[in-house]
Every structure is written in structure tokens, then in C-alpha cells.
Amino acid sequence: MKALILILLASAFASPILAEDVQYDIRVDGITCPFCVATSERALKKIEGVHTVGANLETGVIFVCADSQVNFTNAQLKQLFLDKGFTYRSFEKTPGCSIADHADTND
Amino acid sequence: MIVISQDSAAWKINLAPLILAGCFAVSMSSAAPIATNTALPLSAGEIIIREQIVATHASDSIGGIERHVDSLAALTVIGYGLTSKLALFGVLPVVTVDRRFGDVSASYSGLGDALLFARYEVFRLDNPGRTIRIAPFAGVRLPTGRDGKTGDGSLDIFGGLIATLASTQWVLDSQLRHDFNRAANGFERGDSTHLETSFQYRLSPAKVVLDTDAFVYGVLEISANYYERNRTGGVIDPNSGGFHLYLTPGLQYATRRWIADLGVKLPLVRDLNGTALEPDYSVLTSIRVNF
Numbered sequence: 201m202k203a204l205i206l207i208l209l210a211s212a213f214a215s216p217i218l219a220e221d222v223q224y225d226i227r228v229d230g231i232t233c234p235f236c237v238a239t240s241e242r243a244l245k246k247i248e249g250v251h252t253v254g255a256n257l258e259t260g261v262i263f264v265c266a267d268s269q270v271n272f273t274n275a276q277l278k279q280l281f282l283d284k285g286f287t288y289r290s291f292e293k294t295p296g297c298s299i300a301d302h303a304d305t306n307d
Numbered sequence: 308m309i310v311i312s313q314d315s316a317a318w319k320i321n322l323a324p325l326i327l328a329g330c331f332a333v334s335m336s337s338a339a340p341i342a343t344n345t346a347l348p349l350s351a352g353e354i355i356i357r358e359q360i361v362a363t364h365a366s367d368s369i370g371g372i373e374r375h376v377d378s379l380a381a382l383t384v385i386g387y388g389l390t391s392k393l394a395l396f397g398v399l400p401v402v403t404v405d406r407r408f409g410d411v412s413a414s415y416s417g418l419g420d421a422l423l424f425a426r427y428e429v430f431r432l433d434n435p436g437r438t439i440r441i442a443p444f445a446g447v448r449l450p451t452g453r454d455g456k457t458g459d460g461s462l463d464i465f466g467g468l469i470a471t472l473a474s475t476q477w478v479l480d481s482q483l484r485h486d487f488n489r490a491a492n493g494f495e496r497g498d499s500t501h502l503e504t505s506f507q508y509r510l511s512p513a514k515v516v517l518d519t520d521a522f523v524y525g526v527l528e529i530s531a532n533y534y535e536r537n538r539t540g541g542v543i544d545p546n547s548g549g550f551h552l553y554l555t556p557g558l559q560y561a562t563r564r565w566i567a568d569l570g571v572k573l574p575l576v577r578d579l580n581g582t583a584l585e586p587d588y589s590v591l592t593s594i595r596v597n598f
Contacts, residue, residue: 230433232473234346234520238563239597241349257475258515260435285348285391287433 221251221297224264224272228281231257240284254262254299260289265297341570341591342528345480345503346428346440346471349388365586376584379403380419384595389427396446398422402457404445405584420458421451425507426469436475439556443468454492461491475515478507478524490538497535497548499544504529507559521562526570528555536580546581555591565596 231237240262241253249267256263264272272291281288349355359382366375381401388394400419406412423433432439445466452458467484481504488496513525529552536548557570572589579585 210319225555227435229435232436232438232475233522234563235561235566236347239353241563256515257519258436264511269335274483283391285350285428287390288432292386 212238212262218305220268220295221258221265222268222270223267223294223297225300226262226272226277226291227260228262229260229287229289231248231255231260231262231286236286237262240281240286243280252297252299261300263275265299314587341526341559341568341593342530342555342572343480343503344426344428344441344444344469344482345478345505346469347438347473347478348391348428348440349386349394351388351391354387354598355384355386355409355595356598357386357593357595358382359591361383361589363586363589365584367582367584368407369582371391373407374409374584375405375407377405382593393427393428395423396424396426400452402452404457414457415453417457419452421449423447423449424465438471438473440471440473441468448486450491459488459491459494459496461489461495463488463496473565476509478505480505480507493540495538498536499532501532501533502531521560524559524561526555526557526559526568528557528570528574529553529575531553534579544581545585547579549579549583550576551579551586552576557591565594567594568592 219224230241231240234257237255237257241255244250244262244264246293249270250264251267252265254263255261270273272293274291277291278288322454331524337341361380361382363378364376366373368374379402383399384396386394386396399421401417402419403414403416424444426444428440428442430439430441443466446464448463448465450458450460450462454460463486465484465486467482469480472479475566482502484501484503486499486501488498505526505528507524507526509522510525511520532551532553534548534550537544552575553572554575555570555572557568559566559568569592572591574586574588
């Protein structure tokens with residue numbers, strides 16, 4: 201019985217670690233206004249596992265917070281932004297999600 | 308005393324530019340000019356709808372008799388991104404016109420001449436927060452209005468080129484357009500050429516941060532328009548054609564989902580031929596939403 205309780209407790213604490221979010225910082229050129237970025241944000245949010253999308257228009261970076269199971273590829277992102285009328289350049293994937301940290305990066 | 312009946316060619320010739328001027332006072336894509344077009348993209352599969360109201364007043368005096376024309380046009384613009392480079396547009400105007408010449412007055416309302424056109428992006432240079440786009444466009448004006456009242460009755464074609472330079476701080480749109488007008492029912496409006504430039508400057512917020520979701524732009528637009536003379540029954544009308552130069556100051560509020568704007572189109576130069584009626588001013592307001 202004790203073993204079962206320990207296993208259940210371990211599972212309860214382990215789950216959030218396994219499901220830790222990742223952040224994609226996607227560099228996209230040519231986006232100049234909130235109206236312009238909105239369609240790209242909506243397209244990204246439709247992808248299963250994507251939680252949050254934000255953008256820094258000045259630096260041309262779109263931030264995506266997603267489940268760790270989400271794995272973007274260059275080809276996928278290139279086509280997504282091509283359809284939106286913008287130019288995809290590159291992405292960086294980092295563990296954890298810190299979109300709010302980027303709020304003032306354009307000073 | 309000068310007498311002009313409600314079906315007079317003088318009314319017909321002078322009236323239509325006031326109505327049709329509004330049809331092109333529509334920017335159909337993602338960014339911000341009020342009375343000019345833009346080359347900024349419409350995403351593949353995206354639909355944008357713009358409702359624009361254009362109120363125009365014109366008045367003058369012939370032989371001591373006052374002449375007034377007030378028009379109110381409601382323009383519904385629908386744009387669809389077939390691909391990220393090719394966008395299709397339709398413009399459907401509904402027009403109300405009140406005219407008075409001395410003691411003679413008349414009012415008309417109904418559908419105006421609809422527009423269908425396509426725009427294709429031929430050049431794009433993107434950088435972080437900046438872009439340069441060039442896109443030619445071409446289309447037709449359909450005789451959906453009431454001939455001589457809310458429309459010309461002819462099937463006309465038009466085309467031109469749009470260039471846009473955009474950053475997060477400002478946007479510059481410039482458009483050159485030529486209208487090739489055809490004859491219908493004995494009347495042929497003269498061809499016209501239009502050069503329009505719009506400058507939009509972000510007034511607020513001063514700094515763009517992650518959660519910035521709305522811009523306020525100050526807008527200044529200038530429009531030069533040259534009209535050739537009309538023909539009625541093959542005869543050139545001396546009281547038609549000429550040159551207009553307009554200045555349109557305005558404001559615009561752009562969010563992630565919708566854009567609202569307001570501008571006043573003021574004539575700087577009105578050099579029309581003969582007794583052609585010259586517009587005094589137009590008030591333009593619109594809201595556009597993307598889906």
C-alpha cells in the first residue's frame with residue numbers, strides 16, 4: 201500500500217516536469233503593425249499544443265509558448281509565414297516559457 | 308435664366324465624378340491609408356471587409372444661380388487573399404445624391420457602379436520591422452448603377468501600380484492609376500489619371516512592447532487627379548475634364564483585428580474646365596475587419 205501511495209505521489213510531481221513548456225523565438229521579417237501580425241498569431245494558435253503567442257514588432261520576433269511535444273521545423277514555419285505574406289528567417293527553441301521577459305527588449 | 312432638367316446632360320456630366328471618386332478612396336489591405344491603396348499583403352485565405360462612408364459636398368454659382376450637390380456613398384469592400392501575393396477585391400457602393408440648381412432639385416439613391424479588381428505582388432524586400440512592396444493592379448468598373456444617376460452605364464477598365472514602404476513607426480504608400488473609360492448610351496466619360504501618396508506616422512504608443520496591440524496613426528495624403536474631357540453623342544463637352552489636387556489629413560486607430568479611420572479631403576487646386584462642378588470637400592470614415 202505504501203509503495204502504491206509513493207508511486208502515485210511521484211507521478212503527481214513528475215507530470216508537470218514531463219509537460220514543461222518550451223518557447224520558440226521565431227524571427228520573421230516584414231511585419232510592421234498589430235493588424236499585420238494578428239493573422240500569423242491566429243495561425244500559430246491553431247497548432248495543437250501552442251498556448252501563447254506574442255510578438256515584438258520592432259525586433260521582428262514572434263514568441264510561441266507550447267507543449268514540449270510541439271516540434272516546429274524550418275519548412276513548416278517558412279510555409280506558414282509565406283502564406284501570411286511575410287519572410288521567415290529562423291527560430292530558437294528554449295526550455296521553459298518566458299514571453300513576458302521580452303516585453304521591453306526594443307529600447 | 309438657365310434651366311436644367313433633371314435628365315440634363317449637364318447634371319450627368321458633373322455628378323458622376325463626385326460619386327465615383329469615393330470608389331477608389333479605399334485601401335483594401337492590411338495597413339493604413341485612408342483614401343489611397345496599399346501594397347501590404349493580404350494573407351492566403353484571409354478575408355477583409357471594409358465599410359467606408361464618403362460624404363461629399365460641392366457648390367458653385369452659374370449666372371448668379373446657386374448649384375449644390377451632396378452625395379453620400381456607403382462602400383462595402385471585400386478582399387480575399389487567393390495566395391499571399393494575389394488578392395482579389397470587390398467594391399459595392401450604395402449612393403444617395405441630392406442636387407439643387409436654383410429652384411430645381413432632385414434626389415437619387417441606389418446601387419453605384421461596382422468594382423472588381425486583382426492585385427499581384429511583384430516585389431518584396433523584408434527586414435525586421437520593415438518592408439518594401441510593389442504591386443500592380445487591374446480591374447473593371449461594372450455598370451451596376453443607374454445610368455446617369457448613380458452610375459455611368461459603361462463597362463470601364465482601370466489599372467495601376469502601388470508601392471509601399473513600411474516600418475513600425477511610419478508607412479508610405481504611393482499609387483499611380485489610370486482609368487480607361489468607355490462609352491454607353493451616347494455618353495463617354497474622359498479617361499483619368501491619378502497619383503496618390505499617403506504618409507502615416509505612429510503617434511501612439513511612443514514605444515512598441517510585447518503587449519502593444521493598437522497603434523494610433525496621424526495620416527496625411529495628397530492626391531493629384533487629371534481628367535480628360537467627356538463626350539456626349541461624340542461631341543466633346545467643354546465643361547468637363549481638368550485637374551484636381553487634394554490634401555487629406557486624418558487619424559487612424561489600428562488594432563490586431565480592426566482598423567478605424569477618419570479623414571477630410573480638401574481641395575488644394577481645382578482647375579476644372581468651363582462650368583464643371585468642383586467638389587468643396589469630402590469626409591471619409593471607415594472601419595475594416597480581418598477574418
